[in-house]
Amino acid sequence: MKPRVSVQSSAFRNGNFSLRIDPVRSEDAGLYEAEVMYNTEVQSCQVKLGVITVTLSPPRPVVENEPLLLHCNSSHQASLVETCWFHNRHLVPTSGTFCSLHGALSILRPVMSDAGPWRCQLRYSDNEIISATYNLQILGFDGPSNPVVYAAAGSAAD
Numbered sequence: 001m002k003p004r005v006s007v008q009s010s011a012f013r014n015g016n017f018s019l020r021i022d023p024v025r026s027e028d029a030g031l032y033e034a035e036v037m038y039n040t041e042v043q044s045c046q047v048k049l050g051v052i053t054v055t056l057s058p059p060r061p062v063v064e065n066e067p068l069l070l071h072c073n074s075s076h077q078a079s080l081v082e083t084c085w086f087h088n089r090h091l092v093p094t095s096g097t098f099c100s101l102h103g104a105l106s107i108l109r110p111v112m113s114d115a116g117p118w119r120c121q122l123r124y125s126d127n128e129i130i131s132a133t134y135n136l137q138i139l140g141f142d143g144p145s146n147p148v149v150y151a152a153a154g155s156a157a158d
């Protein structure tokens with residue numbers, strides 16, 4: 001896993017044997033075990049790492065008015081009960097422009113105001129709630145609602 005994994009050996013004297021993974025990948029999910037030996041004493045602990053991902057399909061720059069699909073997947077083993085999507089911290093109603101199905105969100109005609117943070121929240125049968133955020137960028141024109149611009153003769157126009 002090098003060079004994504006590190007430990008701070010300077011913290012060992014304080015009893016901190018933390019493992020840092022940066023960036024975390026889907027395949028990093030699983031059980032991790034630490035074992036520390038000091039003199040004749042052995043201490044160990046186990047940590048289970050779960051990973052959640054939000055991906056864009058198709059994986060290309062999003063152009064205004066072209067449909068897109070955001071997928072939310074988790075390594076959690078229980079049955080998925082509910083998926084909620086939030087845009088700019090507001091719950092997104094899944095009707096009309098936005099359709100949600102099995103952890104995915106379809107945006108049929110994305111507009112510039114759809115850019116920004118999208119958070120999926122997954123709730124499982126064991127009541128575990130997991131969430132992750134995807135920062136959606138959209139290519140398009142964010143200009144005046146009226147496409148007619150007037151400029152005085154002899155002046156510049158943008």
